[in-house]
Amino acid sequence: MTEPIESPRERVGRTMILLALAWGIVGTPLVWGVFETVKKSISLFR
């Protein structure tokens, strides 16, 4: 049985999904951490 050959378009699509997933996984907690820090920092300017 031969493996199905991936077209260049499919390959680009798969890479884009992987990129979005990878950056989403690391970006979400980072954005949360920055948000929590900014929230805490606001008290300095009150």
Next chain:
Amino acid sequence: MSLLAFLDRDRSIAGPAFNRWLVPPAALAIHLCIGQAYAFSVFNIPMSKLLGINAASPDDWSLKALGWIFSIALGMLGISAALFGKWLERVGPRKAMFAAMLCFSGGFWVAALGVALHQIALVYLGYGVFGGIGLGLGYISPVSTLIKWFPDRPGMATGMAIMGFGGGAMIGSPLSVLLMDHFKSPVSMGVTQAFIAMGLIYGLFMMVGILLVRLPPPHWVPEGYIPPSQPKKLVTSANVDVEQAWRTPQFWLLWMVLCLNVTAGIGVLGQASPMIQEMFPGRISPSAAAGFVGLLSLFNLIGRFVWSSLSDSIGRKRTYMIYFTLGAVLYALVPTVGKNGNVILFVAGFGIILSMYGGGFSTIPAYLRDIFGSMHVSAIHGRLLTAWSAAAVLGPVLVNYIRDYQLSHGVPKTEAYSITMYIMAGLLLAGFACNYRVAEVDRKYHFQDESTASAAASQV
């Protein structure tokens, strides 16, 4: 495929369709986790009341004893980065990241056992020793891989990863509080359970990096990238073996550059909250001071990315010249700004200082690549990180000692930091002199077998 085979360097070489922009998130997955170390202090108060719960009992651990956990971890970071750098170059980033994950997560679990049994030695061993080894290995493991994938923008690439270390503290602090609040009960502070959960969460998160990371194929270059035919000034096309690198004056000059830049920043970072309250008495509340600390962390994070990215355009030596001159000027101005009572200028000045403190960390790997080549850059970086450990001791000691000395000699609290700031400015000027002396490495230190070197440089 067995796990060990999966971790093998040869198995982690990327295929032709691999996108290099998947490597920065892999590095970030590791650095965002190990950066938690800078937020460890949130456990100090709860861990000082493990037996008494509502208040510390006589048998509870003192804050001084708990302070050693972080110091041991940071000491082990420097030692392990220096010791295992060469091993990392041999086995590749995936195996090193996996070892970092085992040590970091395992460290949390051993520390959890120590908390459950109320044995501080186990906490020192767990978070301090094992966790510290995880920190050192994790810190250096993605560096050379990123430099290989981004020969056109090495400063930006390593800046992204090392920015994650700064971000890790921002995540680690609220996460720790969230977990302790969740597990807290009338008979427990929730620290044991929080440690177990954090070991698990960080272990899984680091696995994302382990699964994503790939090495570029030998002699790979980015599409459209043409390496400069004439190397830029202070950017070598040769390679220096790690065993030779630390014998060169350049290594020790850069060691001093990192140590002095970190010493100036770290001492202030640790004392930021009492410092702003004492310099502006009655105007800055403890919660506003906590906001100041948060803001400094944010500048530290942004500086790691912005300054190292800028160094790709203006060069590493010039970037450090900016850190040292601008930093010294700002430190020298702080006492005057404090006396004038201008909080906004004070905060802005320290924000810029802390951005350059972060930038100092993230620009150094690319500086090492420029000076020593990319063959053993992770291992050389690992050895250079001992400067961080030295600064972690020197910085807070300098700030605390000088402040206490002044207070004991009748200097008012509002002015107690003035001399410290001038000394910090002096340290940065000494850093300027060291950086000024950095020149190209003598040819006698160059790695002779360039065919092996270029293969290793493109594969590590």
